[in-house]
Amino acid sequence: MKFYITTPIYYVNDVPHIGHFYTTIAADIMARWKRLNGFDVYFLTGTDEHGSKIAEAAKVKGKKPQEFCDEMSVKFRQTWKLLNISNDDFIRTTEQRHFVAVENIVRILFDKGLIFKKKYEGMYCIGCEKFLAKKDLDEGGYCPFHKIKPILQSEENYFFRLSSFQGALLERITDVSHEEHIDIQPEERRNEIVGKLKLGLEDISFSRSTVEWGISLPFDKSQTVYVWTDALINYITAVGYSKDETKFKNYWPVDVHLMAKDILWFHSVIWPAVLMGAQLPLPKTIYSHGFFTLNGSKMSKSLGNVIYPQELVGNYGVDAARYLIVALIPFGLDGNISWQGLTLKYNTDLANNLGNLISRTLKMAEKNFNLKIPQAFLNLELAKNVEKKLKETFISNMNNLQLHKAAEDLQDAITLVNIQIETDVPWKLAKTNKNKLAACIYSYLQAIDVVAIHLLSFMPNIAEKIWQITGASGNINDVARKYFINGVIPKDGFSVSGRDLQGPKILFPRIL
Numbered sequence: 378m379k380f381y382i383t384t385p386i387y388y389v390n391d392v393p394h395i396g397h398f399y400t401t402i403a404a405d406i407m408a409r410w411k412r413l414n415g416f417d418v419y420f421l422t423g424t425d426e427h428g429s430k431i432a433e434a435a436k437v438k439g440k441k442p443q444e445f446c447d448e449m450s451v452k453f454r455q456t457w458k459l460l461n462i463s464n465d466d467f468i469r470t471t472e473q474r475h476f477v478a479v480e481n482i483v484r485i486l487f488d489k490g491l492i493f494k495k496k497y498e499g500m501y502c503i504g505c506e507k508f509l510a511k512k513d514l515d516e517g518g519y520c521p522f523h524k525i526k527p528i529l530q531s532e533e534n535y536f537f538r539l540s541s542f543q544g545a546l547l548e549r550i551t552d553v554s555h556e557e558h559i560d561i562q563p564e565e566r567r568n569e570i571v572g573k574l575k576l577g578l579e580d581i582s583f584s585r586s587t588v589e590w591g592i593s594l595p596f597d598k599s600q601t602v603y604v605w606t607d608a609l610i611n612y613i614t615a616v617g618y619s620k621d622e623t624k625f626k627n628y629w630p631v632d633v634h635l636m637a638k639d640i641l642w643f644h645s646v647i648w649p650a651v652l653m654g655a656q657l658p659l660p661k662t663i664y665s666h667g668f669f670t671l672n673g674s675k676m677s678k679s680l681g682n683v684i685y686p687q688e689l690v691g692n693y694g695v696d697a698a699r700y701l702i703v704a705l706i707p708f709g710l711d712g713n714i715s716w717q718g719l720t721l722k723y724n725t726d727l728a729n730n731l732g733n734l735i736s737r738t739l740k741m742a743e744k745n746f747n748l749k750i751p752q753a754f755l756n757l758e759l760a761k762n763v764e765k766k767l768k769e770t771f772i773s774n775m776n777n778l779q780l781h782k783a784a785e786d787l788q789d790a791i792t793l794v795n796i797q798i799e800t801d802v803p804w805k806l807a808k809t810n811k812n813k814l815a816a817c818i819y820s821y822l823q824a825i826d827v828v829a830i831h832l833l834s835f836m837p838n839i840a841e842k843i844w845q846i847t848g849a850s851g852n853i854n855d856v857a858r859k860y861f862i863n864g865v866i867p868k869d870g871f872s873v874s875g876r877d878l879q880g881p882k883i884l885f886p887r888i889l
Contacts, residue, residue, distance in 0.1 A: 380416040381628045382408055385636045385644075386423040386468060386611050389449035390434040393456040395669060395676070395684040395702070395714075396637060402699050403666070403708060403780060404635050405462045409834040410775050412463075413854070415862050419628045421615045422457065423468035424450045428604035430504075432590040442590045446471055456686050461695055461837060468615045470592075470607055478614040479607055480595045482655050483583075487596055491538045491654045492583055500527035508582055535584040535600060542650040543578045547571065549649065549659065561645050562664045562778070563709035566638060570645050581647065609648045613657065630658035633778075638665040664778055667711035684714075692716075693723055696836035697885065700727070703835070704784035720888050726784070730791050731828075732885035735843060737798065738821045739881035741814075745807050748878045750822060750848045751815030755874070759797055760823040760866055763790045767831055775834070787831060794824045819874065822847045826871035830857045839884060848876035 384404045387397050401422055408420035426446040435445035450469055457464065468475065486492050499508040502520040508530075515521045549559050550571060561567035584600040585591065591601030610618075612631055617624035634644050645663050652659055668675075671682045689698035701719050704726065706712030742748055771786040773779075798821065806814040826849045833840040833853060844853040849871040856871065 378416045379419070379628055379632075380408075380411040381419045381616065381631045382411075382421070382633045383612055383631055383635065384422040385634075385640060386425040386470065386608055387453060388428075388430065389424045389426050389446055389453070390430050392449070392452050393686055395686070395689070397453075397456075398460070398686040398689070399666065399669070399702050399706070400635050400637065401457060401462055402460065402702055403778065404633075405460075405464070406699075406703065406780060406834045407633065407635075407775075407778065408463055409837065413833065413857050413861050415858065417627075418465070419616060420464045421466050421468060421612065422453075422462070422464045423466070423611060423615070424453055424470070425604070425608045425611075426450065426469055426471045427591040427601075427607050429585075429588045429590070432588070443471060459690060459695065460686060460699065466615050468611050470611055472614075474620060475607075475611060475614045476592055477620065478618045479592050479602055479610050481619045482610055482613075482651065483602060483606075484595050485655045486537065486651070487535075489654060491541075492535050493538070494533065494535050496533045497536070497582060499530065501530040502527040510579070530587075532582075532586050534582045534586060535594065535597070536580045537583040537606075537647075537651070537654075539581045539647065539650050540578045542653060543574060545653060546578075546646060546649060547574050550574070550645070557659045558661075559645065559649060559659055560662045561641070562662065566641055566665050566709070570641065573642070574646065578646070605643050605647065606651065609643060609651065612648075618657075631660045633662045633664055634660050636663075636665050638667055641665040664709065666706075666708050669706070670711070670713045672715045673713055689719075692888070693719070696839040697723055697727055700784065700835045703780040705781070707781045708778050723885070724887055726788050727885040728887045730788055730795065731832075732883065734791055734795050734798075734821075734825065735846065735884055736881050738818065738825065739846065739878060741803055741807070742818055742822075742878050743881055745811070745814060746818070748880065750872050750874050750876050750878060751819050752874050753812070753815035753819045755823075755870055756816055756820045757823055757866055757870055759794065759820045760827050760870065763793055763824045763827045764866060766790050766793055767827070771831060780835075784835065787828065787835075790828055790831070794821060794828070797821070797824075819872070822849075822872040822878075823866075823870045827866065829853065830860055833857050842884065846879040846882070848872045848878050850876070 382404050384400050404420060408418050412418045432442050435442045438445055454467060501508050504520060504525055509520060509527050519526055549555050549557050550561060552558060561570055583603050583606060584594055585603060586600050588601050591604060592607055594600045594602060613629060616628040636644060649659050671684060674682060676683045693701060701722055705714060705718065705722055767786055767790050771783050774783040774786060801817045803814050803817050825843065825847050829840045829843040841853050850873050
């Protein structure tokens with residue numbers, strides 16, 4: 378079984394911020410989850426490096442476009458390394474492999490008569506790098522996303538016959554039984570796309586004569602491929618289109634495209650139309666998330682309220698930052714965040730619930746059993762109760778990209794163990810029944826191991842650390858894969874009686 382997941386390729390006119398972070402972390406969690414479930418995963422991210430915005434940004438910095446792109450692309454790679462992103466490939470649209478793929482697609486479309494030349498005059502948004510119709514603007518005549526007035530431009534460009542794909546697109550998006558059904562999520566975004574499609578489609582500009590920083594049309598070197606067409610083709614470039622037929626057949630079509638909602642139209646309408654024109658399979662799922670506000674205000678560099686991944690890591694650590702960003706905001710919806718809210722979530726979920734569970738269990742083992750897993754009767758009832766609780770909704774929430782709900786499932790499972798500890802009152806058993814205390818602690822450790830396995834996709838380093846602390850045997854990734862494929866706790870559990878435990882470390886220091 379294969380699973381191909383992508384983030385959008387990010388524009389290199391600025392450094393990575395929380396929007397990039399959110400999409401990439403969600404994709405990484407899904408990629409890790411699918412690997413644990415035995416899938417052959419291909420996880421792609423990268424950078425979009427052509428277009429007028431890039432050329433202008435390079436000019437401001439006093440650099441050549443390629444030099445500027447080289448520097449900015451590295452910043453994305455470094456950020457994803459910091460955040461422990463497990464991508465299998467990082468594509469840049471300035472790579473030779475991408476030039477070949479783009480030229481092949483453009484040539485096919487041209488030969489089929491789907492690309493034609495005409496003069497066009499319209500309102501062009503520099504931020505979107507596209508022409509906008511009057512219906513696309515707000516009441517004041519501004520681009521709704523970039524809050525700038527488009528400028529009137531006139532060019533002789535090549536156009537793509539997008540209008541001819543209206544019926545085919547509607548059929549594939551609305552008919553769930555269609556063999557090439559495109560599942561657009563969440564539902565409200567799908568309804569928006571369908572509504573716009575029913576209003577009709579216009580042919581769209583496919584090239585630019587005034588933008589030099591791009592890929593030249595193979596049949597007209599005076600024009601460059603429109604940046605959005607160039608960018609979308611990256612998804613097939615990365616899996617071997619026009620270069621490695623075996624790899625391409627293995628991974629394409631993509632299983633999930635992840636993105637923010639402002640680029641959903643490109644991915645759910647223009648991209649499938651291009652693929653249909655080239656007679657290539659269509660994406661299976663296109664999932665968009667919403668926008669973020671900070672303390673109720675739109676994030677903006679001019680307002681100085683943009684959050685960067687390095688800030689989150691500095692405040693909470695890598696794994697906690699990964700967890701918090703998806704646990705706080707439902708995937709698919711707009712969300713408001715605040716430093717206060719992030720810290721509250723950190724203290725509640727991680728310091729008080731998970732961290733306290735680990736700490737109190739290890740302190741009891743240290744005080745009563747010299748930091749060794751007690752020699753006791755193996756009772757997996759608590760671990761199985763934790764497993765049962767997680768199986769109720771965790772797996773379906775993960776598979777449906779409801780990561781905030783999956784995080785809630787984890788917290789419920791952790792709470793279940795903490796409640797059991799309160800019920801057992803082991804601090805009293807230490808004085809009255811040492812054998813029962815030993816059995817209780819052994820059962821807590823087994824339950825914690827189950828939690829750690831399910832936590833692995835969200836917080837890989839912390840989960841591995843917990844695995845080591847509790848004396849569990851084997852590599853956690855190997856054990857987890859076997860566990861998720863088999864679906865049952867091994868009869869001997871995970872932590873091994875008599876093994877050394879690690880000291881009761883504070884995994885998540887409370888933040889005041």
